[in-house]
Amino acid sequence: MLQRELNIGKLKLQNALLLAPMEGYTDISFRGVCKELGADLVYTEFVSSEGLRRDVSRSSRKIIFREEERPVGIQIFGNDPQAMGEAARISSRLQPELLDLNFGCPVRKVAGKGSGAALMKTPDLLLEIAEAVIRSTDLPVTAKLRLGWDEDSINILEIAPELEKLGIAAITLHARTRAQKYSGNARWEWIRRLKDRVQVPVIGNGDVVTPQDALQMFAETGCDAVMIGRGATSYPWIFRDTRIFLNDGVVPPPPDLRERLELLLHHYRLSLTCKGEERGVREMRKLYSSYLRDYPYARQVRYQLVRMTDPKVIEEYLLQLLEEGLQRHVD
Numbered sequence: 001m002l003q004r005e006l007n008i009g010k011l012k013l014q015n016a017l018l019l020a021p022m023e024g025y026t027d028i029s030f031r032g033v034c035k036e037l038g039a040d041l042v043y044t045e046f047v048s049s050e051g052l053r054r055d056v057s058r059s060s061r062k063i064i065f066r067e068e069e070r071p072v073g074i075q076i077f078g079n080d081p082q083a084m085g086e087a088a089r090i091s092s093r094l095q096p097e098l099l100d101l102n103f104g105c106p107v108r109k110v111a112g113k114g115s116g117a118a119l120m121k122t123p124d125l126l127l128e129i130a131e132a133v134i135r136s137t138d139l140p141v142t143a144k145l146r147l148g149w150d151e152d153s154i155n156i157l158e159i160a161p162e163l164e165k166l167g168i169a170a171i172t173l174h175a176r177t178r179a180q181k182y183s184g185n186a187r188w189e190w191i192r193r194l195k196d197r198v199q200v201p202v203i204g205n206g207d208v209v210t211p212q213d214a215l216q217m218f219a220e221t222g223c224d225a226v227m228i229g230r231g232a233t234s235y236p237w238i239f240r241d242t243r244i245f246l247n248d249g250v251v252p253p254p255p256d257l258r259e260r261l262e263l264l265l266h267h268y269r270l271s272l273t274c275k276g277e278e279r280g281v282r283e284m285r286k287l288y289s290s291y292l293r294d295y296p297y298a299r300q301v302r303y304q305l306v307r308m309t310d311p312k313v314i315e316e317y318l319l320q321l322l323e324e325g326l327q328r329h330v331d
């Protein structure tokens with residue numbers, strides 16, 4: 001049965017396309033851009049529960065979002081039920097639409113300390129954490145998992161029904177094991193199996209990089225929503241394109257250079273407004289290459305941009321690029 005309708009708490013979305021939580025990317029300005037381009041639900045980067053509990057500024061600022069971004073999910077991680085409960089209480093004060101639990105992160109600084117995907121090796125603790133968080137908030141609580149730790153310990157189909165019993169509101173599955181990290185293909189057949197195993201909404205995730213991929217994931221797995229990560233960092237228009245494709249069956253032409261530069265300028269301004277000049281300028285640097293990708297002189301233009309520190313000079317430079325194209329502006 002094709003679902004293509006996501007119901008979480010008061011949220012009701014058709015053909016839902018979700019921006020995946022991504023550390024280093026899905027900050028306040030990138031979420032804003034994706035939202036404007038058609039993402040139906042956006043998530044913060046993962047936020048450390050210990051960091052929130054101790055009010056570490058890097059963590060505390062990660063949960064801030066703008067009203068325009070709604071609906072928003074705040075994602076938290078950690079391996080201590082008490083700290084996770086406290087992080088849930090702190091995050092809930094901002095009244096996002098949902099809280100999401102990170103049970104899938106493979107990176108060493110998280111999984112190496114028993115959090116993220118490592119919790120799939122200790123299901124009792126994972127469930128204890130979910131229970132503590134669900135008890136600490138009135139908001140819907142969702143969870144994002146992988147298939148399991150490695151090939152010999154795939155346990156998503158055992159853990160998911162237990163989460164459901166505790167009252168989890170939806171489950172996102174990045175259909176790889178922790179051992180796979182990002183290699184090989186995401187194994188969507190497991191999303192189908194999960195869908196058959198639980199009643200709560202299932203959000204499919206992994207390797208959706210084109211509108212056709214999204215349609216195929218809905219069709220093959222029966223998932224309730226599709227979550228897009230890397231496909232959005234390199235091409236945030238994927239939300240616009242996929243929405244149009246799912247509704248009308250056509251993929252719009254890709255943005256031309258002017259449209260790319262306009263969005264880049266908009267993103268730049270949003271970054272400065274939301275983060276202040278210094279951090280706003282610094283954190284834009286990693287994004288220039290994807291906005292200018294495949295255009296002649298892109299490398300040289302990026303080279304200039306990443307060396308500029310004065311926000312006014314950067315703004316002026318971007319306006320000139322818009323006016324005159326890339327090639328006049330490289331030395």
Ligand SMILES: Cc1cc2nc3c(=O)[nH]c(=O)nc-3n(C[C@H](O)[C@H](O)[C@H](O)COP(=O)(O)O)c2cc1C
Nearest residue numbers: 020021022023045046144174206207208228229230
């Ligand atoms: C740079 C980067 C950062 C990520 N950070 C997070 C994170 O903070 N929380 C999380 O649950 N997953 C994180 N992920 C995983 C993504 O949410 C997603 O599950 C994964 O990229 C697969 O989806 P995709 O093929 O659409 O990219 C991250 C992935 C990338 C590439």
